[in-house]
Amino acid sequence: MKQISGGVCAAKGFTASGVHCGIRKNKTKKDLALIYSEKKAAAASVYTTNLVKGAPITVTKNNIADGYAQAVICNSGNANTCNANGIEIAEKMCDLLSEKLGVDAKDVIVASTGVIGQPLDITPIANGIPALVEGLSASSDDAATAIMTTDTVEKCVSYSFEIGGKECRIGGIAKGSGMIHPNMATMLVFVTTDAAVSPAMLQKALSEDVKSSFNMVSVDGDTSTNDMVSVLANGMAGNEEITCEGADFDEFCKALNAVTTHLCRMIAGDGEGATKLLECIVTGAASKETAVTVSKSVICSSLFKAAMFGADANWGRVLCAIGYSGADVDVTKIDVAFKSVAGEIVVCVDGSGVEFSEEKAKEILTEKEIQVLINLKSGDSDATAWGCDLTYDYVKINGDYRT
């Protein structure tokens, strides 16, 4: 497996585009994205577990119930959520795209992201679709930027891998960056592959993958109403279709996980206002569940996040977050260390503090990517969670988001 360029257009038969259609006032910010597969593709999605769901989620669920799709349309600037006519508008987006693109409206995945509770006007979208379709190209960039909200960097990755002697490609784009605390689903992520995978196996691969990828990311503890990850597999790589578990399926899952994990790190590192990517690695847990609970509790702690912003080795906050996580742990066994490219420093052994160089700790914590290593010394399970620091800019961005 190796990283390649191309994003969602790396896989054979996929093109993409993005335009400014006018949902956003700022004309330099694209707000409508399209991903298209020249061949109908197996489709799988996971969605937010928030009871308040964006209208596009209902429409997408319905459209891919048969396991197939051919295009993705996604706008930013408005979440089309908590609007009385939301479903109608989301369906209209599919219809308008269908007419212009010549695909069945039922083969369209539709998504929206932005402010909740403001009616979404169909006019700019209707006006933008012709240019959107005409703009389809082998570059992922316009689509990747068009789905961004408060993201500061475009999130895009792709890999090539081999199944049964055939070279396959898989790639994805994502948007973060606030209201990020996925639960059984995630923020907006679109993944394309030319591997041939049956809809059932594609869904199985995705549902399993998100448990250790997107569900382990938190920026602010708020689970969005519009979270969605969709994968399209159009089979144009020519491998024998994967229809059951086995070596081919495992190979595909590994490639999928390379894409999703990469995007997770990008989403966490570009969390709203973030200056640092935080990675919490828990080992020695008595069960997978304990490892997951502990790592997410630490990565979600406002106090820990603020300490990391200040490069303050305040490990007591790590212990505190483990203690209230709800996991059944022996607090007298816990070891904690901080690590970055500048080195590693042990700060807590057996649940009590040890002497360490504050100077060295500062040096380690001043880096852009920080690992907090927690060994529970009670078993063999582990888990990794991703998050970011809590900064002035998070407050600034969210103090007046709607204007």
Added chain:
Amino acid sequence: MKQISGGVCAAKGFTASGVHCGIRKNKTKKDLALIYSEKKAAAASVYTTNLVKGAPITVTKNNIADGYAQAVICNSGNANTCNANGIEIAEKMCDLLSEKLGVDAKDVIVASTGVIGQPLDITPIANGIPALVEGLSASSDDAATAIMTTDTVEKCVSYSFEIGGKECRIGGIAKGSGMIHPNMATMLVFVTTDAAVSPAMLQKALSEDVKSSFNMVSVDGDTSTNDMVSVLANGMAGNEEITCEGADFDEFCKALNAVTTHLCRMIAGDGEGATKLLECIVTGAASKETAVTVSKSVICSSLFKAAMFGADANWGRVLCAIGYSGADVDVTKIDVAFKSVAGEIVVCVDGSGVEFSEEKAKEILTEKEIQVLINLKSGDSDATAWGCDLTYDYVKINGDYRT
């Protein structure tokens, strides 16, 4: 029942003091507090549910196992938590106070608050106890300021009430202000009363009270390792001792709740970096549990808190937080309004947005105390939760807390 002055010294027979003993480097900040009852008092406490517990909690639990106590000693600047010799130090604090004050060491409630995981030196405490005992007076102020950490205002309240024709008094002091997300227990709160209440009924009253008072407060979602509320009732008001449920017990619970609710609002309003007190009032819930879950989810949302800091009527974040709360609600029935002394404005009806004046909303949300009113229109249960906005100063305070 009427509000009176005096704090923890309002009730007959209680005196208090506070000194700077040297745990903190800043000599102008008191760091050691004492509350003393001239008569042994019935004692009740609730404690943090964090598995990582401060050593003083273990010692206090043990000391009041017989239902009685006579003094409270509390230091700030160091939590005496995650230290190998923590229990020994906490017991030493009781012993030293016992010698000087002439009370049984087993009748001392001990508490600590501050940084986790730094050894607590007994020397400054030993040196400070003589002045602490000599300083006992009818003023609550020195004790109230000595337990403060990042608090900006002293938290103190007292009421008089009547039981069986006898005038009784009850008062309390509290410290907030970060790591505040009590769960079955709370931050540090000490309440004194001269009402005569048996230890069992005192514990019953307190355990019931915290469900609707301190457990409904959140500043940052972090449940402290050192949360504790203690009540001392010395019986010097001369009422017939309350030993069972009935009118007298109800009267006492009402007075207790007046004190605790007042302190809750003070703690939330003085949350770290806070500029506003947020009160989330949920009505029309199908069950008490639903009302509690929904109100706490909203008050804990970082996005909602940041929007309130910016006086931005971003009600979509309220709906979002209700949706991911885990409560079983019909999202198509939810009404939301914002209220303050500047007026009230309805922003969402039946789960969808309604038109409203942004100007009026801004005016309402610019006030210091904001209510978000949520009607689930599905039953008769209600709940109130208290929190504060998320501000630049929260990040600043917690980015470098230890230095």
